[in-house]
Amino acid sequence: MADAIVLKNLTKTFGETVAVRDLDLVVPQGALYGVIGPNGAGKTTTIRMILSILFPDRGEMTVLGRRTALEAKDRIGYLPEERGHYKKMRVGDFLAYIARLKGADGPDLKQRVRTWLDRVDLGGVETKRCEELSKGMQQKMQFVTAVIHQPDLIILDEPFSGLDPINQRLLRELVIEEHRRGATVLFSTHVMVHAEQLCDHVVMIHRGEKVLDETIAGIRARFDPRSLLFEPMDPEADLSPLKAVPGVQGITRDGGAWNLSLQERVDPAQVIRAVAGAVAPLRIELRRPTLEDVFVAIVESSGPQGGDEHTRLRASLRENGHRPEVRR
Amino acid sequence: MKKILHIAYREFAATVMTKGFIIGMLVLPVTIGIIVLVFPRMINQTPPKVTGEIAVIDPTGQVTEGLRAYLRPERFVERREASSRQAAEAAPEAVKRVVASSPGGQEAIQRQVAATFGEVPQLDVVALDPGTDVELAKVPLKAAGSSNPAQAPRRLALIVLHPDAVVRTAGKERFGGYDLYVRSRLDDRVEDDIRDGVREAIVEARIQASGLKRSEIEALTQVDRPQSRTVTETGERATNEVLNTLVPAAFMILLLISAMTSSQSLLTTTVEEKASRVVEVLLSAVSPMELMTGKILGQMAVGFVVLALYGGLGIVALFSFAMLGLLDPVLILFLFVFFVLAYFSLAAFMAAIGSAVNEMREAQTLMTPVMLIIMIPWILWLPISREPNAPLAVILSFIPPLSNFVVLLRMTSTAPPPMWQVGLAIVVSAAGAVAAVWSAAKIFRIGLLMFGKPPTFGTLIRWIRMS
Numbered sequence: 032m033a034d035a036i037v038l039k040n041l042t043k044t045f046g047e048t049v050a051v052r053d054l055d056l057v058v059p060q061g062a063l064y065g066v067i068g069p070n071g072a073g074k075t076t077t078i079r080m081i082l083s084i085l086f087p088d089r090g091e092m093t094v095l096g097r098r099t100a101l102e103a104k105d106r107i108g109y110l111p112e113e114r115g116h117y118k119k120m121r122v123g124d125f126l127a128y129i130a131r132l133k134g135a136d137g138p139d140l141k142q143r144v145r146t147w148l149d150r151v152d153l154g155g156v157e158t159k160r161c162e163e164l165s166k167g168m169q170q171k172m173q174f175v176t177a178v179i180h181q182p183d184l185i186i187l188d189e190p191f192s193g194l195d196p197i198n199q200r201l202l203r204e205l206v207i208e209e210h211r212r213g214a215t216v217l218f219s220t221h222v223m224v225h226a227e228q229l230c231d232h233v234v235m236i237h238r239g240e241k242v243l244d245e246t247i248a249g250i251r252a253r254f255d256p257r258s259l260l261f262e263p264m265d266p267e268a269d270l271s272p273l274k275a276v277p278g279v280q281g282i283t284r285d286g287g288a289w290n291l292s293l294q295e296r297v298d299p300a301q302v303i304r305a306v307a308g309a310v311a312p313l314r315i316e317l318r319r320p321t322l323e324d325v326f327v328a329i330v331e332s333s334g335p336q337g338g339d340e341h342t343r344l345r346a347s348l349r350e351n352g353h354r355p356e357v358r359r
Numbered sequence: 360m361k362k363i364l365h366i367a368y369r370e371f372a373a374t375v376m377t378k379g380f381i382i383g384m385l386v387l388p389v390t391i392g393i394i395v396l397v398f399p400r401m402i403n404q405t406p407p408k409v410t411g412e413i414a415v416i417d418p419t420g421q422v423t424e425g426l427r428a429y430l431r432p433e434r435f436v437e438r439r440e441a442s443s444r445q446a447a448e449a450a451p452e453a454v455k456r457v458v459a460s461s462p463g464g465q466e467a468i469q470r471q472v473a474a475t476f477g478e479v480p481q482l483d484v485v486a487l488d489p490g491t492d493v494e495l496a497k498v499p500l501k502a503a504g505s506s507n508p509a510q511a512p513r514r515l516a517l518i519v520l521h522p523d524a525v526v527r528t529a530g531k532e533r534f535g536g537y538d539l540y541v542r543s544r545l546d547d548r549v550e551d552d553i554r555d556g557v558r559e560a561i562v563e564a565r566i567q568a569s570g571l572k573r574s575e576i577e578a579l580t581q582v583d584r585p586q587s588r589t590v591t592e593t594g595e596r597a598t599n600e601v602l603n604t605l606v607p608a609a610f611m612i613l614l615l616i617s618a619m620t621s622s623q624s625l626l627t628t629t630v631e632e633k634a635s636r637v638v639e640v641l642l643s644a645v646s647p648m649e650l651m652t653g654k655i656l657g658q659m660a661v662g663f664v665v666l667a668l669y670g671g672l673g674i675v676a677l678f679s680f681a682m683l684g685l686l687d688p689v690l691i692l693f694l695f696v697f698f699v700l701a702y703f704s705l706a707a708f709m710a711a712i713g714s715a716v717n718e719m720r721e722a723q724t725l726m727t728p729v730m731l732i733i734m735i736p737w738i739l740w741l742p743i744s745r746e747p748n749a750p751l752a753v754i755l756s757f758i759p760p761l762s763n764f765v766v767l768l769r770m771t772s773t774a775p776p777p778m779w780q781v782g783l784a785i786v787v788s789a790a791g792a793v794a795a796v797w798s799a800a801k802i803f804r805i806g807l808l809m810f811g812k813p814p815t816f817g818t819l820i821r822w823i824r825m826s
Contacts, residue, residue, distance in 0.1 A: 084642045084808065101646050109643035115636030117373070131365045132644035176640060 033096055035060045035184050035215040036081060041090035043076050050076040052239045054090070058217055060183075063210045065230035066219040067326070073239040074219040075112055078188050081217075082109055095184055105134035108182035112189045112219075114173045116161040122148070123157035126175055135180035147175045152201065167198055174202060178209055185209055187218035191225050203229055223323040235326055242329045254325045259291040259299070261306060262314040272309040278302040288314070362645050366653025371660045374624050383620075384665070388672060409480040409549045411515035414496055418489040419525040421568065422537075425560025426518070427484035430552065435479045480549055482515070493519055500542040516541045516553055525564040534565065606686070607744045607771035610694055611736055611764055613669055617698055619733060621662030622705035625654060626722060629713025638807050647804040655706045655796075662702050670694070690771055693781075697763040700788040704760035705729065707795035711819065714806035721813040736764035747772040756784045759791025798823045 036058040043051045051073045058064050066074050079085040081092065083100040095103040116125055126144045130136070135143070148154055151171040156164060164172060170193055177185060187206070191199045206229060210216050220226055226233055233250065235243035245253070263270065270289065273282055278297035283290045293302060299317050307315060374380055413430065417423045428434065487496055499514035521535030522528075528535070537557055541550055566573045632638045641650055670691070677686055712725045735755075736743075743752045747769040755765040756776065766784040769776045805822045806814070814822070 079808070082643050083646075084639065104644055107643065109640070111636070111639040111643070113636040113639060115632075115638065115640050117632075117637055118635060119377075120373070128365065128369055129640060129644065132362050132641065134362075136361075173640075 033060055034058060034093075035062070035095060036217065037093045038077075038081070039091045041077070041080060041087045041092060043073075043080060043085060043087050049239050051080070051087075051236075054236075054239075054241055056234060056241065056244065058215060060215050061210075061213060063206075063216045063229065063231050064218075065226035065233045066217065066236060067223060067226045067233055068219075068221065068236040070221050072221075072236045074221075074236055075188055076239075077236065078109075078186055078217075078219060081186065082107065103184075105180065106183040108133075108177035108180065108185040108214075110174055110177040110185075110187045110190055112192070114170055116169065116173065118160065118162035120161055121157070122153070122159055122161055122164065122172055125161055126172065126179060129176040130179045133180035133182075143179060144175075147179050148172075150205065151175060167194055170194055171198065171202070174205065178205075178214075181212075182214060184215045184217070187216070189220055190218055191220065191222065199225075223321060223326060227321065235329065237326075237330055243325070250325055251319060254328060257293045257295075257299070258318045259293065259303065259306065260285065260288055260314065260316050260318050261291050261310075261312060262288040264311040264313045268310055270310060273306060276302065276305045276309055279306070290318075363649050363653040363656065366641075366645065366650060367657035367660065370625075370628060370654050370657025373628065374658065374661050375664060380624075380661075384668060387616075387669070408478040409482070409515070409546060411481075411513045412483040412485045413516050413518065413553060414485050414487050414499075414514055415518045415520070416487045416489060416491055416493065416496060417518075417520045418522045419520055419564065420489070421525050421564040422520055422557070422560045423484060423486045425563045426556045429556035429559050430480075430482045430484055432479045432481065435552075480552065482549075482553075483513075493517075497540055500540060514542065515545055515549070518553070518557055520557075520561075524561055525568050537561070607768050608740060609673060610690065610771045611740060611768050613666060613673070614694060614698055614701060614764060614767055615733065615736065616669065617662045617666040618701045618705050620665050621658040621702060622709040624661055625658040625706050626709035626713045626726075627719065628654065628658075629710055630716060630719050630722060633714060633716075633807055634718055642807065647807060648800055651710050651800055651803045655703070655710065658706060659699070659702055662698060666695070666698055693767060693770060696785065697767045697788070700785065700792050701760050701763035703792035704763075704788070704795045705733075707792070707799035711799035711802040711806070714803040715809070715819060715822075716806075716813045717810060724813075725816070725819075732760060735761055736768065739765070740768065743768050744772045747774050748776060752776075753780065756780055757787050759788045760795075762788045762791070 034057050036056065038054055038056040041051055041054040041056075042049070054073075054077060056077075066077065068074055076085060080087050081094060081100060082104075083094075092098075094100040095106055097103045100107060120128070123141070123144050126147070127140050130140055130144070145154070145157060148157060151174065153164075153168060153171055153175075156168065156172075161169065161172070174187075174190065177187065185206075190202060190206070194202060206216055206218070218229070227247065230247060232246050233243065234241060243250070261273070270282060273279055273289075273291065278294050279302060280292045280294045283292070291302075291306065293299060303315055303317070306312065413426070415423045415426060496517050496519075500517060517540040519538040519540070521537060523531070523535035524537055525534070527533070539550075539554070539557070541553075563573065566576065632641070638650075645653070674686070708729050712722050712729070716722045716725065739751070739755070742749070743755070743765060746752060752765060752769055753776070755761050756769065762784045766776065766781055770781065801823045802819055
């Protein structure tokens with residue numbers, strides 16, 4: 032299968048600032064890729080170069096088999112990070128206008144607009160002016176502009192920012208539907224949880240350089256921290272028997288729970304059974320690395336980070352600076 | 360191309376189908392309509408009926424009677440009738456036809472004349488003794504400022520003739536004249552009548568005193584002013600001097616208004632698209648060049664609407680006054696040619712500026728040179744239309760985008776430039792427009808996604824030089 036996007040040694044500078052440096056990337060057709068990294072990492076610049084909105088200083092690329100996205104714009108859907116619309120234009124007219132610019136002109140265009148508005152729970156707003164919609168509604172309308180022409184490649188820049196959890200879920204489902212339809216999806220986010228929930232492959236960018244390009248499963252295998260999260264049934268229980276459990280290397284406090292680090296090459300399943308037998312657990316689970324952990328580990332391995340720098344980095348990878356609960 | 364047309368149509372519709380545009384378009388004709396139709400009705404042109412006395416101290420004893428005769432009510436009526444006859448003869452043929460064909464046309468004209476002149480003044484000319492103290496004679500004028508007409512004295516004016524007003528003092532070349540004292544708030548039209556009357560009476564007295572015949576003098580000094588006729592290849596017609604002056608101005612104003620309205624609108628929509636961030640959505644669907652071309656074409660259609668609307672109004676006005684024949688159709692063709700050339704240059708500037716700034720306020724600084732270019736034809740309108748082939752006019756004809764305005768001004772003047780100059784100016788203007796659009800496209804491409812500090816001219820030039 033041909034690749035949807037191929038970038039080779041792509042570099043873009045703005046004055047003295049190198050926004051993207053020697054970026055290589057291959058996105059196969061039909062893939063669902065996430066480009067992640069903190070704000071200012073170079074994600075949007077990369078996306079704009081893929082779309083030929085910006086042009087690289089050097090490097091080569093192909094998009095949907097063409098040397099430039101300009102030759103394949105009608106097959107690409109794009110949701111920019113900065114949402115934009117004509118305030119005074121009616122929602123239906125705006126969507127139809129963008130669809131026409133994407134080559135999706137035809138007798139069924141009005142019906143297609145209505146269908147998509149219904150799909151994003153915006154039925155009935157067709158004749159309203161764009162400025163009359165709430166921010167969340169505008170965002171969903173904007174998403175429709177990216178997909179209304181049934182593109183082969185969908186590029187979403189921070190698609191979930193500003194949406195409430197219910198609409199985030201709706202948008203996630205719509206993205207998955209488009210992916211199932213056969214579209215290649217590339218989206219960027221600085222919130223690692225969103226990438227974990229949606230992608231099967233992740234590209235991490237930090238300070239304009241790619242630091243990771245791997246499947247979610249591969250990342251889990253590579254960055255397995257090999258530790259257990261343990262919470263005893265009785266908060267006052269004596270935990271000293273846990274130290275004697277074969278395979279447990281050490282015990283440290285982790286908030287209201289305990290972190291049990293495991294020795295190399297032990298079977299976590301056996302250790303879990305032994306731990307549960309030693310002290311009655313309220314909760315016991317194998318810790319899985321989050322993308323945030325992975326990202327921070329990679330960044331920290333590239334150089335020492337101070338305490339403040341570490342905190343700032345973690346905050347920038349979370350929505351509103353808080354660590355949300357991970358659900359899959 | 361289809362995408363460009365979609366952009367052009369949206370641009371056109373979003374501009375033309377707004378209340379702002381419709382109101383803006385109506386402002387000029389409505390203002391002119393108010394000035395022409397409403398203001399005259401609001402201003403009470405009809406003078407108030409004036410009744411009173413004109414005191415005369417006439418040491419010559421030869422003027423008072425002439426003045427009294429001049430200010431008699433029946434003489435006022437005669438003079439008014441003569442004036443309305445003259446006005447009727449000078450009216451355009453179309454007006455004459457309308458008046459002749461309208462059942463109450465003549466009566467309406469007479470009513471209008473009566474309304475304009477007001478009621479005939481009743482002026483009594485009172486001869487005072489030549490030895491009367493002038494200061495005492497002025498006293499009755501002083502209380503005349505009272506707002507109550509019933510309390511106002513009858514004396515409206517005091518005329519004191521100089522002793523040598525009719526017969527020159529020996530050894531002097533000039534005749535004497537007269538002094539005129541009037542009450543406050545005397546209608547200036549009545550004052551003019553008094554002046555005319557005194558002048559007429561003095562002249563009559565001087566002629567009689569000289570033993571000459573007035574009719575003979577008038578016959579000797581009268582040379583009729585002929586109506587010149589403009590001779591053209593297709594025939595000859597009466598020269599309309601007013602139109603000769605107004606046509607170049609009208610053409611230039613039309614060109615400026617249409618080119619400025621549409622290019623200004625292009626600036627506004629570009630800034631709005633950039634500020635609202637919709638531009639990135641558009642750029643994901645079309646190239647910057649397609650976007651700019653679509654926007655320029657859309658606003659050009661707006662300019663054509665303005666041109667057609669105002670130009671059409673002008674043509675209707677000329678047609679209704681049967682002066683359409685005075686307008687050369689070739690000039691209208693050239694008006695459209697120069698509009699397109701001027702518009703492309705201005706639109707390129709505006710698109711570039713609009714793409715480079717973040718909001719309209721920032722655009723003002725960069726607009727200054729463009730506005731100066733616009734102002735030059737206004738400043739040089741009179742010198743160029745009076746001397747259309749002077750070196751200044753010829754040189755400016757080859758400096759785009761000024762060339763468009765200057766050449767059109769020259770072409771509509773009384774001494775149009777040779778065709779080779781017109782052709783060369785079009786070529787130069789077209790080259791200028793292409794260069795402007797090419798440069799603007801470069802700025803447009805880079806500027807649209809640049810936010811933050813607005814660029815300086817130096818930055819814009821650097822963007823143009825970037826590949």
